[in-house]
Every structure is written in C-alpha cells, then in structure tokens.
Amino acid sequence: xxxTIEAPVDTTTTYINGSLPHHTNGATVEEKLDELxxxxxxxxxxxxxxxxxxxxxxxxxxxxxxxxxxGHLRDKVQIRIWRRPGRAVDRATAEHLFEVINSRExxxxxxxxxxxxxxxxxxxxxxxxxxxxxxxxxxFCLNMIxxxxxxxxxxxxxxxxxxxxxxxxxxxxxxxxxxVFEEISKYWKERLGHPVIISxxxxxxxxxxxxxxxxxxxxxxxxATGIHIEDILYLGGPNIASEIxxxxxxxxxxxxxxxxxxxxxxxxxxxxxxVWDNGxxxxxxxxxxxxxxxxxxxxxxxxxxxESATSKSVYFALCTSEMIYITHLLxxxxxxxxxxxxxxxxxxxxxxxxxxxxxxxxxxxxxLDMGDSIKGxxxxxxxxxxxxxxxxxxxxSLSVIHPEAKKPVAPVELCPILxxxxxxxxxxxxxxxxxxxxIRDESMYDPRERIEIAQSHSLYRPTLLCPH
Numbered sequence: 001x002x003x004t005i006e007a008p009v010d011t012t013t014t015y016i017n018g019s020l021p022h023h024t025n026g027a028t029v030e031e032k033l034d035e036l037x038x039x040x041x042x043x044x045x046x047x048x049x050x051x052x053x054x055x056x057x058x059x060x061x062x063x064x065x066x067x068x069x070x071g072h073l074r075d076k077v078q079i080r081i082w083r084r085p086g087r088a089v090d091r092a093t094a095e096h097l098f099e100v101i102n103s104r105e106x107x108x109x110x111x112x113x114x115x116x117x118x119x120x121x122x123x124x125x126x127x128x129x130x131x132x133x134x135x136x137x138x139x140f141c142l143n144m145i146x147x148x149x150x151x152x153x154x155x156x157x158x159x160x161x162x163x164x165x166x167x168x169x170x171x172x173x174x175x176x177x178x179x180v181f182e183e184i185s186k187y188w189k190e191r192l193g194h195p196v197i198i199s200x201x202x203x204x205x206x207x208x209x210x211x212x213x214x215x216x217x218x219x220x221x222x223x224a225t226g227i228h229i230e231d232i233l234y235l236g237g238p239n240i241a242s243e244i245x246x247x248x249x250x251x252x253x254x255x256x257x258x259x260x261x262x263x264x265x266x267x268x269x270x271x272x273x274x275v276w277d278n279g280x281x282x283x284x285x286x287x288x289x290x291x292x293x294x295x296x297x298x299x300x301x302x303x304x305x306x307e308s309a310t311s312k313s314v315y316f317a318l319c320t321s322e323m324i325y326i327t328h329l330l331x332x333x334x335x336x337x338x339x340x341x342x343x344x345x346x347x348x349x350x351x352x353x354x355x356x357x358x359x360x361x362x363x364x365x366x367x368l369d370m371g372d373s374i375k376g377x378x379x380x381x382x383x384x385x386x387x388x389x390x391x392x393x394x395x396x397s398l399s400v401i402h403p404e405a406k407k408p409v410a411p412v413e414l415c416p417i418l419x420x421x422x423x424x425x426x427x428x429x430x431x432x433x434x435x436x437x438x439i440r441d442e443s444m445y446d447p448r449e450r451i452e453i454a455q456s457h458s459l460y461r462p463t464l465l466c467p468h
C-alpha cells in the first residue's frame with residue numbers, strides 16, 4: 001500500500017533478543033497475548049494491531065521490544081510504527097552507520113540475507129541518499145545509530161498506520177503530541193470504538209487562560225481525540241533506551257486507571273524489563289517532565305565542575321527539593337519521590353539526552369541558537385518544559401507565603417534553580433556559569449525547609465490540573 005515500507009519478518013524466530021521463550025508469573029508469551037486479545041475483544045483470525053506513533057529512540061525501542069517478544073505470533077498480533085517520510089540521512093551519519101553494520105556480524109549477515117547491504121555501501125560512498133524511514137525498516141533508529149534493533153514494519157502514512165489500531169504507543173515528543181493526535185482524531189471519527197493508548201512522552205504545556213493550569217501529554221491526547229482519560233496511560237521509569245534494548249535490567253511503571261494498568265503491565269513485562277503498575281498518573285507524568293528540566297542543569301554542573309561529585313550532590317539535593325515542592329502544588333497527596341520515581345530522576349540527571357545537552361552547552365560544543373532538536377538525539381524536551389513550568393509557577397494568582405519574608409510571592413520564587421535555568425535557556429540573560437551561582441548562594445536555606453513547606457502547608461492548587 002502507498003506510504004508503507006514492508007519489513008519481512010523471520011517466522012522461524014521464536015526468541016526474545018536471542019533468549020529462549022520466557023514465562024512471566026507462570027504465563028507464556030502467547031498466553032499473555034491471548035489474555036490481552038480477549039480483553040480487547042479480538043476474535044480468531046483478527047490480529048491485535050499495535051501501532052507506535054513516533055520513531056525517536058524510546059518509541060522505536062519500545063516497538064522493537066514488542067516485536068522481539070510477540071512478532072513471531074503473526075496470526076495473533078501485528079506491530080507497526082509510524083514516522084514521517086522524507087528525512088534524509090546525512091553523509092557523516094551514513095558513514096558511521098556503515099561502520100556500525102560492519103562491526104556487528106549478526107547485523108551484517110542479516111542485511112546481506114535481506115539483500116539490503118548494498119544500499120548502505122552506496123550511502124557510505126555518497127552515491128545514494130538514505131532516509132530515516134528506510135533505515136528504520138532494517139532496524140536503525142536515526143537517533144540511536146549505535147544500537148541496531150530488529151527489523152520493523154514502518155508506515156509513513158499516518159492514516160494507514162492508526163485507523164484500525166487496538167493499542168497505540170505515543171512515542172512523540174510532548175511538543176508534537178497535540179498536533180499529531182488532532183490529525184489522528186480525524187481518522188477515528190468513523191470508528192465504532194477507540195484504541196487504548198500508552199504515552200511515553202515526558203513534558204508539559206502551560207495554559208494561562210482562563211486560569212493557570214498544566215496540560216500533560218495524556219491530557220493533550222484526551223483533549224485532541226475525545227478518548228476518556230481512563231483509556232490513556234503513561235509509562236515511565238529509569239530507562240535509557242539503548243541500554244534496555246541491549247538487555248540491561250530495568251524497570252518501569254505504567255500509570256493510569258484500574259481498567260487497564262495491571263493487564264498492560266503483565267503484557268509488557270519481560271525478564272529484563274520489569275513493569276509495575278501505579279494509579280497516580282499525574283505525579284508520574286509531571287515528574288517525567290520535571291526531571292528533564294533539572295537534567296539540563298545537572299549536565300551544566302557536571303561540565304563546569306569537571307564532574308565534581310560534591311557539586312553534583314549539592315545540585316541533586318536542591319533540585320529534588322524543588323521537584324517535591326512543585327508536585328505538592330499539583331497534587332494533594334503526590335507519590336513520594338522514592339523508588340522508581342527517584343531512580344528515574346537519578347538516571348536522567350546522570351545519563352540522558354537532556355543532561356547531555358546541558359553538558360554540551362556548558363562546554364561550548366552546542367549553542368542555544370541551534371534550537372532544541374539536535375542531530376542524533378532528537379528533541380531536547382527539557383527546554384520547552386523549563387518555559388512551561390516557569391510560566392505556570394510565576395503567576396501571582398497562585399501565590400504562596402514566603403517562609404522568610406512572610407509575604408505572598410509567586411511559587412517560582414521558591415525555585416531558584418528553575419528561575420536560573422529559565423534565564424539561561426529561555427531569556428538568554430545569563431551564561432551557563434549562573435547555574436553554579438544558584439547552587440552556591442550563601443543566603444540559600446536548607447533544601448529540607450522547602451520540603452517541609454511543601455509537606456506541612458496547604459500548597460495544593462486543584463485548578464492547576466483542571467482538564468478544561
């Protein structure tokens with residue numbers, strides 16, 4: 001069909017990333033699939049259709065994990081991924097990709113067997129232009145060239161990709177989620193039912209009219225499509241996409257309604273990727289956006305102090321206290337910053353694209369004029385999140401009592417790191433060195449006090465998460 005790149009599937013493969021078929025809590029892969037099919041009302045001869053929307057690193061890896069686990073059950077499930085067509089691979093990336101291919105005997109043999117190797121030779125020589133959707137068919141994500149994935153079925157026509165989907169995986173950046181799902185909603189108008197959606201997006205929007213409020217990706221999807229929030233879930237955790245695909249042990253939480261979360265947690269769980277479930281959708285989704293904000297600052301601190309463990313620990317204490325403070329504004333009883341939530345924050349500050357971006361800015365290897373979409377990394381979602389959280393928390397209508405001045409101030413006044421990041425990244429009034437001044441301010445009080453304020457005062461502002 002038009003807009004489709006067909007990826008042949010090896011029907012002899014019954015393994016998961018090279019492992020033997022596994023059992024989870026006594027259930028085989030096929031039994032887990034059958035259970036989800038039954039919940040979604042799928043009959044024999046009618047495959048469960050899983051569609052990834054967006055092909056960044058995590059979105060591509062997530063679909064590849066499902067393909068590895070369930071792709072051999074072709075009569076029962078079909079997995080495909082949508083990405084925009086026409087994105088050319090530049091010469092330097094094509095040369096590096098060729099090196100990666102030749103360094104991996106298994107990948108090299110696979111491409112030769114599929115008669116796909118020659119185009120990479122031509123791309124390396126500059127005799128042919130490769131495209132992102134084309135190489136994804138062979139298992140290469142443009143944002144993660146060094147980690148080859150399994151072959152994927154790639155669809156470049158959005159309507160064709162989603163119109164009959166049963167389970168949709170949102171792998172888009174938060175900044176693109178609303179626009180794409182508004183387009184998708186047009187294709188679902190004639191459907192009798194709607195799919196279940198799992199969002200991987202981490203970021204927020206701020207809306208100031210008629211009242212200041214935060215809009216999370218799951219809310220963006222619900223608003224765009226009319227699908228009730230109980231059928232939209234968020235999955236997040238301390239996950240680096242390439243490491244997960246390389247079978248580093250990891251865990252995540254799928255958050256949302258009782259209706260779906262336990263069933264989906266069971267379906268997604270693999271021996272090296274443990275998925276738990278949690279009902280606190282908002283805290284986890286907001287934290288997913290907040291950690292990207294503070295990860296940029298963490299990268300700056302690491303670069304400016306030559307990876308000083310002491311400076312990084314000071315920053316960690318201060319930024320986590322701000323995160324706790326902000327979540328208490330948004331939720332009456334937010335999930336504590338512990339366990340997987342804390343681990344997610346830690347790994348993002350330690351090794352994520354936002355921390356990488358902050359590090360490169362501080363080293364002078366990137367500039368703000370280059371924008372927040374970086375070659376080989378994708379969208380740096382922390383930049384837009386800095387602006388959204390700052391705009392939201394600078395509203396006088398949300399004022400809180402300053403602990404020392406004893407007068408009303410906007411909540412952002414108690415978040416000095418967020419204020420500094422806004423001046424560096426958005427207003428461009430300060431250099432990256434200002435982040436060190438922010439954490440070394442002699443007048444700054446113990447971060448424990450900010451946490452105590454959050455926990456002992458009635459900070460909760462229910463209008464901040466009002467859906468309309």
